[in-house]
Amino acid sequence: MAAKSQAQQTKSQVRGFVLIWTFITLAMGMATFLAIYYAYQPQIELSAQEVADNNNNSGGAPVVVIESQTPLPATDTPIPLPTDTLIPLPTENDETEEPVVVAQAATDTPAPTDTPQPTPVPPDEDETFRVGIQIQIPPDQNPDVMNGWYRSTQQMNINWVKIQVRWELIEPEQGQYDWSSIDLAMAGARFFGIHPMLSIVTAPDWSREVGREAGISTAQHGPPGNNEDYVTFVRNILERYPGQVYAIEVWNEQNLSREWTSMQGLSASNYVSLLRDTYNMVQEVSPGTIVISGALSPTGLDDGIGAVDDFRYMQLMIDNGLLDVTDCVGAHHNGYNIGPLVRYDSVPNDPTASFRGPFDNPHHSWSFRSTLEGYTTRIRNAGSDTKLCITEFGWAVTEDLSGFPRGFEFANDNTLDEQAQFFTEALDWMSEGDDVWLAFVWNLNYGPQAGWDATNDNVPYSLIGPDNTFRPAYDAIRDWAAAYNEQVGQN
Secondary structure, eight states: OHHHHHHHHHHHHHHHHHHHHHHHHHHHHHHHHHHHHHHHGGGGOOOHHHHHHHHHHOSSSOEEOOOOSSOOOOOSSOOOOOOOOOOOOOOTTOOOOOOEEOOOOOOOOOOOOSSOOOOSSOGGGOOOOEEEEEOOOOTTOOHHHHHHHHHHHHHTTOOEEEEEEEHHHHOSBTTBOOOHHHHHHHHHHHHTTOEEEEEEEOOOGGGBOSOGGGTOOTTSOOOBSSHHHHHHHHHHHHHHSTTTOOEEEEOSOTTBTTTOOOTTOSOHHHHHHHHHHHHHHHHHHOTTSEEEEOOBOOOSOOOSSSBOOHHHHHHHHHHTTGGGSOSBEEEEEEEOSSOTTOOGGGOOOOTTOSOOHHHHSOOGGGOHHHHHHHHHHHHHHTTOOOOEEEEEEEEOOOTTSSOOOTTOGGGGGOOHHHHHHHHHHHHHHHHHSSSEEEEEESOSSHHHHTTTOTTOTTGGGOSEEGGGEEOHHHHHHHHHHHHHHHHHTOO
16 A cells, blocks of 8 residues: 555656646746747837838838727827827729728827927928928818828828917817817828928907907907917917927918907017017927918008008018017918019010909019018028928919809919919929928818818819819929929938
8 A cells, every 4th residue: 555655646746747847838938929929019010101101112002001080089188199090091083092901910009198298300400491281170070081181191292281270269268178170180190190380370259358349359360368378278289299299380461450450450569479478488398399480461452450561561570579589480472373483573474364463563472482582581681591481372273163262363364284383383493492491382172171162262272173183283293292302312
């Protein structure tokens, strides 16, 4: 019995040893597998930029990475960088192949932070000429549609967009925000590797000046009564999208009463005060963000009530310290029925033109070139090398529309082919000089989003024409940008 008991004990010890060794072997195998998996996982994931590079360099169907169809919630929490969730994009009748969706491993969403993070590569360190385009956010905030606009922009070889932020719609009541539309735009920009410039305009009624009974009408846009209200709103944007806002434009066409109705009138000094307070805050919160002064409207009217001539207003802003509180001087010019290189005082007569303004009444406001040269001359005369940022430029065409907006007779004189030619001439001129930093085409998509309503004055400028066809200007800008990007080494 003792011998048998000893044998059983030995067998039991061997069996225990085998079980322990088996467990250790399996554990080591699992640990090795996990180490190899996590070590090589990043190699099978594509970043948004890698996807963009693939699209630009491949001749096949585009590879796309975009956000979830569920809109981001409208909260006050800072929005982190989005994860690579995949949905297909609309083709917008552009006759390209269906997009190829590349499956990716899920990534964790970074935890929100209350501390703004600096832009990874501060854009204001590089003043190489860049071209962008204005996009309107879909009124219904459909993410598929918004992604389609970004895809169209990406296919144009453009990586800057202008988005207008209407303060009155985001904060209709003080302290109550609806960020949903801006969340949509900013998330898409991150996915497509596009740099957003936010033009921040239109004060809500609650922020306007006291004393409305003295003649201030909120039917027209105007500045806030307290600069700090605007500064706080802009700060909230920068803190909500840390490191993601590449540029802001502080107001828009403040030399017009319809944009700057105020008890103090069309005051350049008051505008510069608003710009100064905003600029100082941006230097503290997001110093890599480019601050652009509000672009003026070129106008032949100078009555001091409805409008102030843009050259005179520009000089008044400079005299009040403009060039000390902006990274770039904003400018607009939506061309009439002459090319971008024609100066106002040397317009060759065109007897076939139905709109006679540039031919019979010479003024700088008709001319793209004369307007921009006039601004630059005043900046240089003040001893500054600050560049221009053209936050809106384009040429209106009605050739493929059923009519034209009131006052837009000049658009009847332009053809679709001339619109394309004017854009490439303007881009050549700006890129060959050293006075323009950013230039935003006006516009990509107002046509389809307005149903190509011929009475809407944004529609004749749209690069997407009736039936979702790309106008020749779209192709011309796309080809120009591809060649330019290769020349200067931009992605």
